[in-house]
Amino acid sequence: MTSWKKFVFGLALALGATLGAQASSGGGIAWDKAPGKINDNASLQDGVKIFVNYCLNCHSAAYMRFNRLKDIGLTDEQIKDNLLFTSDKVGDMMKAAIDPKQAKAWFGANPPDLTLVARSRSGAGGTGADYIYTLFRSYYRDDSTPTGWNNLAFPNIGMPHPLWQLQGERKPIYSTVESHGHETQVFSGRWEQVTPGTMTPLEYDKAVADLVNYLKWMGEPAQSKRVAIGVWVLLFLLVFTLFAWRLNAAYWKDVH
Amino acid sequence: MAEFKEISPNASAGAKLNNWFDNRFPTLFAEYRKHMSEYFAPKNFNFWYFFGSLALLVLVIQIVTGIFLTMNYKPDAAKAFESVEYIMRDVPGGWFIRYMHSTGASAFFIVVYLHMYRGLIYGSYRKPRELVWIFGCAIFLALMAEAFMGYLLPWGQMSYWGAQVIVNLFSAIPFIGPDLSLLIRGDYVVADATLNRFFAFHVIAVPLVLLGLVVAHLLALHDVGSNNPDGIEIKKGPKGNRWSPDAPADGIPFHPYYSVHDIVGVSVFLMAYFGILFFAPEMGGYFLEYNNFIPADPLVTPPHIAPVWYFTPFYSMLRATTDTMVHVLMVIIVLAVILNFIKSRSSTAKKGAIAVIGLIAIGLLAVFDAKFWGVVVMGGAVVILFFLPWLDRSPARSIRYRPGWHKTVYAVFLIWFAILMVLGIMVPGPIFSQGSLEWLTNERVALVGTLFYFGFFLLMPWWSQLGTPKPVPDRVTFKPH
Numbered sequence: 001m002t003s004w005k006k007f008v009f010g011l012a013l014a015l016g017a018t019l020g021a022q023a024s025s026g027g028g029i030a031w032d033k034a035p036g037k038i039n040d041n042a043s044l045q046d047g048v049k050i051f052v053n054y055c056l057n058c059h060s061a062a063y064m065r066f067n068r069l070k071d072i073g074l075t076d077e078q079i080k081d082n083l084l085f086t087s088d089k090v091g092d093m094m095k096a097a098i099d100p101k102q103a104k105a106w107f108g109a110n111p112p113d114l115t116l117v118a119r120s121r122s123g124a125g126g127t128g129a130d131y132i133y134t135l136f137r138s139y140y141r142d143d144s145t146p147t148g149w150n151n152l153a154f155p156n157i158g159m160p161h162p163l164w165q166l167q168g169e170r171k172p173i174y175s176t177v178e179s180h181g182h183e184t185q186v187f188s189g190r191w192e193q194v195t196p197g198t199m200t201p202l203e204y205d206k207a208v209a210d211l212v213n214y215l216k217w218m219g220e221p222a223q224s225k226r227v228a229i230g231v232w233v234l235l236f237l238l239v240f241t242l243f244a245w246r247l248n249a250a251y252w253k254d255v256h
Numbered sequence: 257m258a259e260f261k262e263i264s265p266n267a268s269a270g271a272k273l274n275n276w277f278d279n280r281f282p283t284l285f286a287e288y289r290k291h292m293s294e295y296f297a298p299k300n301f302n303f304w305y306f307f308g309s310l311a312l313l314v315l316v317i318q319i320v321t322g323i324f325l326t327m328n329y330k331p332d333a334a335k336a337f338e339s340v341e342y343i344m345r346d347v348p349g350g351w352f353i354r355y356m357h358s359t360g361a362s363a364f365f366i367v368v369y370l371h372m373y374r375g376l377i378y379g380s381y382r383k384p385r386e387l388v389w390i391f392g393c394a395i396f397l398a399l400m401a402e403a404f405m406g407y408l409l410p411w412g413q414m415s416y417w418g419a420q421v422i423v424n425l426f427s428a429i430p431f432i433g434p435d436l437s438l439l440i441r442g443d444y445v446v447a448d449a450t451l452n453r454f455f456a457f458h459v460i461a462v463p464l465v466l467l468g469l470v471v472a473h474l475l476a477l478h479d480v481g482s483n484n485p486d487g488i489e490i491k492k493g494p495k496g497n498r499w500s501p502d503a504p505a506d507g508i509p510f511h512p513y514y515s516v517h518d519i520v521g522v523s524v525f526l527m528a529y530f531g532i533l534f535f536a537p538e539m540g541g542y543f544l545e546y547n548n549f550i551p552a553d554p555l556v557t558p559p560h561i562a563p564v565w566y567f568t569p570f571y572s573m574l575r576a577t578t579d580t581m582v583h584v585l586m587v588i589i590v591l592a593v594i595l596n597f598i599k600s601r602s603s604t605a606k607k608g609a610i611a612v613i614g615l616i617a618i619g620l621l622a623v624f625d626a627k628f629w630g631v632v633v634m635g636g637a638v639v640i641l642f643f644l645p646w647l648d649r650s651p652a653r654s655i656r657y658r659p660g661w662h663k664t665v666y667a668v669f670l671i672w673f674a675i676l677m678v679l680g681i682m683v684p685g686p687i688f689s690q691g692s693l694e695w696l697t698n699e700r701v702a703l704v705g706t707l708f709y710f711g712f713f714l715l716m717p718w719w720s721q722l723g724t725p726k727p728v729p730d731r732v733t734f735k736p737h
Contacts, residue, residue, distance in 0.1 A: 063341035120549035222351040230534025241523040
């Protein structure tokens with residue numbers, strides 16, 4: 001490498017490192033990887049159950065129709081019997097049960113719509129799914145907040161832990177780190193179970209993974225189809241490029 | 257009127273049909289010959305010559321997908337976001353059309369930037385192609401307007417606040433600014449009225465201008481003929497080739513040679529385009545910004561507002577223009593005037609006049625707000641491109657035959673452009689979050705970048721004449737395939 005190429009390369013590296021560093025310093029802990037698979041229908045079906053039972057009371061998913069759930073293997077009957085209020089129709093949008101005025105009074109702000117939350121919450125730290133997966137595994141009791149709950153991934157979050165009965169109460173374990181002559185408390189990555197939930201930690205992690213998986217799917221229901229079509233389109237173009245390249249060579253043979 | 261041509265009754269059906277049209281619409285055949293089968297392009301085009309036809313392809317993609325999008329999109333502040341999600345979810349194939357359009361927007365800028373870069377390195381803007389270049393710059397300007405107004409339509413947070421920030425810039429213009437920004441918005445903040453007029457501009461007004469300019473760009477190009485990587489005028493070379501005795505010897509018919517050639521380029525381009533579209537339509541938040549999946553909320557300002565990647569070099573220059581920049585510019589003007597007094601051999605009167613102009617410039621810099629000069633710098637960064645044909649005084653047209661160190665100048669320019677692009681994406685303030693480099697802020701680096709950007713162009717009349725160019729061959733360099 002010539003010296004100026006080295007310089008450019010070094011510059012690019014430095015900038016890349018800087019961009020990464022900037023992105024991760026956005027408040028809250030680093031995000032875990034959400035384990036869900038977008039074409040795992042069993043997981044998506046478990047996820048939508050949790051979503052309807054725990055999230056849809058306060059949050060809406062106003063751009064999502066119930067009957068789109070047929071894409072993840074549910075029938076109209078199953079949707080009607082298990083996921084709808086009696087007054088709802090299967091072609092309706094997922095509206096929140098709560099009155100927006102009350103929500104504002106109780107939580108200080110209207111709970112945001114969740115249709116696209118797995119897309120809008122993406123960042124340099126990971127996908128929106130990673131963020132939500134981390135969020136639901138980072139709640140702890142905090143008497144200094146109005147709701148009594150706080151979160152390591154979203155400090156001073158307005159939403160109390162909606163799945164606390166499932167998870168139980170936990171406390172983050174801090175360790176003391178010394179740097180530049182003074183001691184700071186740093187989250188160790190481990191938790192202490194204060195009171196048990198109805199689920200074991202493993203069951204809870206799976207439930208959250210399913211919920212997050214569902215949120216990711218709901219953000220873009222066409223995504224598995226998109227990838228499936230994409231493979232064929234690229235294969236076609238690969239073959240087409242080959243033919244185009246040879247055709248071009250055949251034409252250009254007589255240009256001297 | 258041309259002679260009515262009779263054709264033998266025994267001729268083939270195709271020949272008869274041809275003859276029928278030729279007698280009634282000869283223009284069609286004449287234009288086809290002029291622009292396709294008898295347009296003689298230099299035979300030594302390389303990789304860089306794919307991007308013109310690719311830009312045309314993307315323009316067609318944008319127009320066609322745009323037409324389908326308007327069938328379901330609602331330009332109404334209360335419905336716009338919802339209607340985009342409706343397209344993404346409920347309209348059959350809607351997601352595909354929408355992703356084609358959103359990926360196409362970024363693809364447009366990628367191919368146009370590469371197309372402009374080609375013109376830059378091979379001197380394609382030099383006499384007699386000044387108008388081709390000027391039409392091209394106008395296309396770039398129209399494209400920026402088109403992209404900016406189209407970006408408001410999904411009515412997400414970034415759409416809304418991006419438009420808010422950019423339209424507010426116009427209010428920095430002295431005297432007419434506040435009224436001008438009000439006229440653009442149609443309201444005191446970006447609102448329903450803004451969305452409606454941006455929609456009108458995006459779907460019909462600017463596309464019409466764009467199409468007209470593209471036609472002018474191509475017609476002017478075909479009148480003067482294409483430049484080539486050697487920067488040699490093939491029309492001045494020997495005449496006569498296999499197809500025509502008076503066509504340039506180094507020219508070949510555009511069709512079929514370059515039409516077949518471009519199909520390869522189109523195919524490779526489509527692989528990249530569809531690769532992004534099907535596997536990463538958000539492109540890591542650069543093609544579709546994450547914040548834009550949240551509906552526009554006039555009461556919640558996002559913590560970090562940045563334009564889409566293709567505007568960031570210019571946005572960076574805007575942010576770099578603070579009071580520091582204004583002071584730096586004043587010092588530069590003073591130095592230039594002093595240098596002129598010492599070095600220039602022109603008359604004292606002329607030197608005095610230049611000193612007065614410098615003084616006026618410093619006065620203006622002091623009178624108006626830095627925010628206004630930021631707008632001037634941002635606009636100037638695009639406008640300066642128009643003057644390139646008259647700024648470049650190099651005896652050699654193509655970079656191939658310029659002094660070797662000219663390549664370094666171009667490389668430095670390019671690196672700074674890339675750095676400005678990255679800086680425009682990043683938040684303002686210190687670049688490194690830790691360590692002793694806190695003085696190294698985004699704005700300070702961008703200031704240096706801005707000076708390099710303008711220095712490249714404004715000093716070009718001087719540096720482009722320096723050095724000894726390499727000997728330019730008489731004929732184009734071409735290696736048969």
